Amino acid sequence: MTGVPASAAGGPSPAGATGKVSAVGTTGKANPTGASKAGAARPAGADQGAEGDARPVRGGKIAAAAVNQASVWNIANLLTMLRLLLVPAFVMLMLADGGYDPAWRSFAWAAFAIAMITDLFDGHLARAYDLVTDFGKIxxxxxxxxxxxxxxxxxSALGDLPWWVTGVILGRELGITLLRFIVIRYGVIPASRGGKLKTLTQGVAVGMYILALTGWLATLRWWVMAAAVVLTVVTGLDxxxxxxxxxxxxxAERRAALEETEA
Incomplete structure (x- = not known):
């Protein structure tokens, strides 16, 4: 019978035919891929439509974003919350018993050190494990x-540090933060190595001032604080x-884009 393969008539099929023609579609044509549309493996993020074919879910990206959205209660944000809670604890320890007791100052130094250490880890953890949240950014x-x-x-209130040093450091930090918000429409100013060195030097210097040091260590902390002030000013100007x-x-880019649009 012409037009009918031997396998359909009950005869022996040609060698290699089985496996090459594994499925027949609704139009009667063989699917050479070895799998029917209905049974084909679907790619990740795809769903089977009403017609039986694999098609991507329209909300696939939205669903993936919802799954990948980090919870506010992640390890990075918890470290940030801990640092916020350490602020009032540090102030109480620092000012306890008039603010000059070496033991209380040591406890205050421990709270300050923990806060500075968590500052080194929370940002790294947030970026490394995709834990960045709006709460963390603020x-x-x-x-x-x-x-x-x-x-x-x-x-400065206890008389251990001149007020002008406090004014320079805090003025720089608040000023740069405000500056970042002003120019954010044009881009983001990246953190520089000098800025990171400044933060480290400030932390070491302030930590040495918190402790009741005497002798050559008291002299050394003055020089460390002087270096911190210099780095504060230099990086601020940068x-x-x-x-x-x-x-x-x-x-300039906006003007160029506007001119191109008008042309």
Whole structure:
């Protein structure tokens, strides 16, 4: 019978035919891939439609984003919350018994050290394990400046640190934060190595001032604080320079885009 394969008529099938033609579609044509549309393996994020074919879910990206959205109660944010809670605890320990008791100052130093150490880890954990949240973006810089500001103000109030040093450091931190918000429409000013060194030096210097040190250690902490002030001023000026350049580039790009649109 012409037009009918031997296998359909009950005869022997040609060698290799079985396995090459494994499924027949609704149109009667063989599917050479070896799997029917209805039984084909579906790619990740795909769903089977009403017609039996595999098609991507329209809300697949939204669903994936919902799954990947980090919870507020993650380890990075918990460390940030701990740092916020350590601020009032540090102030109480620092000012306990008039603020000059070496034992209480040691406890205050421990609280300050824990806060500074958690500052090193929470941001790294958030970026490394995709734990970045809106809460963390807001709370992390607040916690950083709160613990440093509390330490500087307490030291100046007790007469251990000149007020102008506190004013320079806090003025720089608040000014740069404001500057970042002003130029954020043009881009983000990245953290520099100098800024990280500044933060480390500030932490070491303030920590040495919190402890009741005497002798050559008291002299050493003065030099460390002097280095921290210099780095604070130098990196602050560098951030201002970057902000000016970023703003000029942003304005130039907008003008170029506007001219291109009008042309």
């Amino acid at each position: 709370a992390d810089p607040i916690a950083d400046k709160a613990i440093m500001g509390a330490a500087l103000i307490c030291l 951030y201002v320079r970057q902000a000016i350049v970023l703003r000029r580039q942003g304005i």
